[in-house]
Amino acid sequence: MSMETVEIKAFVPARDFELSKRFYADLGFTVAWSSDDLAYLHAGETSFLLQKFYEQRHAENFMMHMLVVDVEAWWHHVTSQGLPERYGVRTVPPGDRPWGIRDFVIIDPSGVLWRIGQNTEKVTEGTYAAS
16 A cells, blocks of 8 residues: 555636636646646646636635746746736746745736745755745
8 A cells, every 4th residue: 555646736726717728828838638627737747727717715815835946037927928918917027036936926817826936945855845
């Protein structure tokens, strides 16, 4: 018997399901599968489920955190693609955080806050660099 895990996925809410799918594709995710109310998106080994479900309080209090190899490359992609202007979303440029991460913030069209960053300090097993 093994207690080993394989993965965990969040169900991210979407106010406008089709708009959110386009936003995430433009952000850098691949829409690997989609139905009328659920989509499986991934970027490399990172994935989540986008759901056609929206409750404002829930969406605006929902956060995702994604560790990447090169945060500056992701930030460059966001700005060079004009995602804030095209989708009317808010961003906060990359900055070094006291918990050992350099990250930036992008808030999706439904109000979900994403922190996309990379570790700046060695993280020991059993600790979590982003809080």
